[in-house]
Amino acid sequence: MLLISYDHHFETERAVSAESRTRVLVTPPRRSLPQTRRLRPAAAGVTPLPAHRFYNFGHINARSLAPRLDEINLLLEQQKLDILCVSESWLRPDISSRVLVFPGYTISRCDRTGPPRSRAPRGGGVAILTREQFRLNKLDIGGADPAVESLWLSVTGPGRRTVIVGAIYRPPGSSTARGLELIEEQLRAATATGKPLVVLGDFNFYMLDDLKPGTRDFKRIINDVNLMQLVEEPTHIHPTPTLLDLILTNQTDLQSSARVLPEPVADHQPVIFSAPVGRQRRPRPAPVTTRPWRRMNWDAFCLRLLTADWDRLYSTAAVDGKLAAFMGVWSAAVDELCPFVTVSRRRPDCPWLRDNPDIDTAIEERDTARHTWRRSRSAEARRDYQLSRNRLKGLLARAKREFLCNDLLTDRAGACHPAGAV
Incomplete structure (x- = not known):
């Protein structure tokens, strides 16, 4: 009897062990944390990032963004947009961004200022919708000026280069001269960053009629800052077809990618285009x-x-x-x-570093502070080193920006007044 019980217990344990081994073999392996994060957008019903390294841009004049959430979300999903610039958002500071639901996207706003319930004319405001996976940095360019309302962001997507994105809206009743001055100033500041630049917005210049006020001057500004205007079809149909919504960029060979969608939102038609701005490798310096x-x-x-x-x-x-x-x-x-x-030089030539005593002094101060921190390893020495390092970075960025601006102005002056011209 004892032998039978022992055999029965042995057979039961062996069966349980076999079942456990089978269960272990068929159980899928656990995913790592990065793999789990990549699965979250698909599980939440959000369109995953495209595999290519393009940025898909879009622009629409919404004429009040809040009541058109469904139309905007449908546009984002159908066109698989990465970045959407919105003109005339009609948002106020007292309207929370939490009520503006765009799954998988982050909204950045520049609202028309004014106290709540004031009698100030409604309208205006710009916004930029970007994918949640993108890194954003708001640039200190433009703002909520009565003549030109603008918002500028530095956007970096996974596996892609950093691109400067600007959303601009010029109210039709604003001063033309003041608007042209602000637009030129902002375009030059954005171009001086030396990064791919995309500007989308409703400029309210009649681009199909050079006789309209400000059109010729606006085209001259675009040419002076070496930008291209990609949209060629009318974007505002009623009452007269005209081209108001524009795409400006410093990237070449993108003319064929710009499209005007036939389905309007409010009284404007959306414009979209794709830009191949994958991560750029640093060019090798010439020997x-x-x-x-x-x-x-x-x-x-x-x-x-x-x-x-x-x-x-x-x-x-x-x-x-x-x-x-x-x-x-x-x-x-x-x-x-x-x-x-x-x-072969290790780094490309940086002409803005030559004959600059402020940068030379800042480099010496940075090196001295770093040497002191490495010897003492104190919190105060580390703080001094960080301050001197950040000051040097600011001087380098300012010198590069000034050099690029001066180089751009010199090139434009040489093109307008070639040598030997009378």
Whole structure:
């Protein structure tokens, strides 16, 4: 009886062990944290990021964003937009962004200022919708000016380059001269960043009729800052077809990608386009041919000059002949002891760093503070090093921006007034 019970217990345990092994084999492996995060958008019903490295842009003049949430969400889903700029959002500071539901997107706003329940004219305001996975940085360009309302963001998507995105709305009743001045100032500031630039908005300039006020001056500004206008079809149909909603960019070969959608939102038709701005590799600097003077053996060089044959120098009476004889001996010694070599620079040339005493002083202060912090490892020394490092970064960014702006102005002046022109 005991033997039978023991055998029955053994068989039961073996069956349970086999079942456990089977269950372990068929159980799927646990996912890592990054894999789980990548699955969250699909599980929540949000359209995942496209596999390509394009940015899909769009613009619409909504004429009040709040009552058109369904239309905007449908546009985002159908066109798979990454970034949507909205003109005339009609939002006020007392309207919370939490009531503006755009699944999978983040809204950035620049509302028309004014106290709540005031009698100020309604309308205006701009907004930018971006995917939640994008990193955003608001730029200190433009704002809620009565002549031009604008919002500028630095947007970085996974596996893509950072792109500067601007949303601009110019009210039709505002001052044309003031609006042109602000638009030019903002476009130049955005262009000076040296990054891919995309500007979308309702500028209220009749681009199909050069006789309308401000149209020619606006086209001149676009040409001066080296931007392209991609939209060619009317975007405002009633009462007269005209082109008001524009796409400006400094990226070439994008003309064919801009489209005007036939289904209007409010009284404007949406415009969309795709820009291939994948992550750009740093170009390799061009090789440079130079002499390695640091490796020069100056003792051997002096000995080479002492043992050289100077008879030709002493026998020549003419000054030019003496100079030629001296340079012949000198060049032969230099070529022998310090020949030319071709090297590749590690970093591209940065002309804005030349002859800048403020940057030189800031570099010395940064290096001194870093050396002090590495020796003491104190909190105060670390704070001093961080302050000096951040100050140097600010000086470098300002010098680069000023250099690019001056270079742009010089190029435009040379194109307008070529050499030899009367």
